Amino acid sequence: MFNVYELFNKINELKPRIRLDVGQPDIPVAEEIISAAIESLRNRETGYVSTAGIPELREKIAEVEGVEPEEVIVGPGAKILIAAEIAMAEKIAVISPYWNAYLLMASQFGKDVTIIETTLENAWVPEVDGADADLLIINYPNNPTGRVLSREELRSILEVAEDKGMKVLSDEIYAEISFKEFTPARDLYDNVVTIKGFSKLYSMTGFRLGYAISSKDEIRRIRKFIESTVTCVPPFVQKAGVKALELRDKLIRTVTKEYERRAKLASKILRGLEFYEPEGAFYLFLKVPTDGLAFVERILNRGVSAFPGIAFGNYSNFIRISLTSDRLEEGLKIIREEVECALQ
Structure with a gap:
């Protein structure tokens, strides 16, 4: 590999x-975001906090995303939240081309992976009918192709997932950087875990801040994984996230x-x-x-x-x-x- x-x-x-x-975005992090982190540090907000995230950030994410705070969990980067889902799955299906880390994580956890090939000639549109997995990972806007699926193209994938009883992990880290209408997977299918973060739109790669959106039961499962691995996200990083969402x-x-x-x-x-x-x-x-x-x-x-x-x-x-x-x-x-x- x-x-x-x-x-x-x-x-x-x-x-x-x-x-x-x-x-790595070259657009600088907004000064207001940096100031929010510094102010939090000066206020000595440097200790352990709730694994799921500070209420202020979860509530702000819920407001922006149109969900309930209990349907949100914060993590130290989007990657650990993706890792949680891969660790809890039996078989993984990944649409190619894909972000390299999906397969590295699957290998780390000893998971079987089905690769769904797509081609430039077919405009990078996947056919997922043959996927044999309990977790299907999708990523749109896509890294590396820049492809954004239409609502109908996405619907056809999610209908197959529903027929097969597959959970869908929708990596939407680039969702806000879309040049055409973007449809979140959770708008069309209930059994979805949406992963988002602050690294791309906000250029906050080094802050290591991401979040997952799903059902309350699924968020509780992810929480157990975070509790047993990384505990929580530093509060001063989360305060920077609150400010970032205010500038969204x-x-x-x-x-x-x-x-x-x-x-x-x-x-x-x-x-x-x-x-x-x-x-x-x-x-x-x-x-x-x-x-x-x-x-x-x-x-x-x-x-x-x-x-x-x-x-x-x-x-x-x-x-x-x-x-x-x-x-x-x-x-x-x-x-x-x-x-x-x-x-x-």
Whole structure:
């Protein structure tokens, strides 16, 4: 199994001048969010708190998401909440291309995994009828393709899940960074665990703050996992989360607009090459005329980093470009030049 984190560490050592590899937003964290964390620290809010999250944050999440506070649990990053669901499942089904960590976690917990392949030629739309699992993981807007399913495309997946009695884990970490109408899975199906976080829209990657939304019974099951592993999220981090949600509408207007601008810029610079124009998130999954890992090495020699398609499934002739650099245009032009060179 390809471990993208090993490549990430190698890229860090090489220090390329244009970083288009990791999903680390380059838009700074809002000053108000930082101030909220500092104020909380100065108020000595540094001890243990409730595993499920401080009431103020759970209530604010519930207000924003249109659910009850008891249907929300806070975790130290979205990843631990995904891990909780994978740990509690018997068999996992994952739609490919996928975030590498899903399979790393499934391997860690010794779970059987069914991979549901999708293709660029079929616009990355999955057919889940053959899935044999009790937990289906979906991720839209998708990392790495930028695909956002229409309401009807999503409904067709969830109908199969219902017929098969599958729980659905909907990783919606990029939900607010959507350039077209986005439908949350829980709007169409009851047996859903929605995972969201503060790393992408709010750029709060280092804060390690995420949350899950589901039925009260499911939240209690996740709570037991969190109690036995990480205990709770620091209160000063949660206070920063409260402030972030107060800024949510403003950031959706400004941050999402900026990522949409970048997606359009990337699509323009790479026009004529093979990719699906991003509809959300901040990635572009590009088909290259050679082995993707070799292509990544090739552009690294020119000071540009990206991730190979094999980090996301059986896509050896793809690369993922992260649209998160103030030198994006220069990096994209170098990538285009190398694609054209490889075609000669």
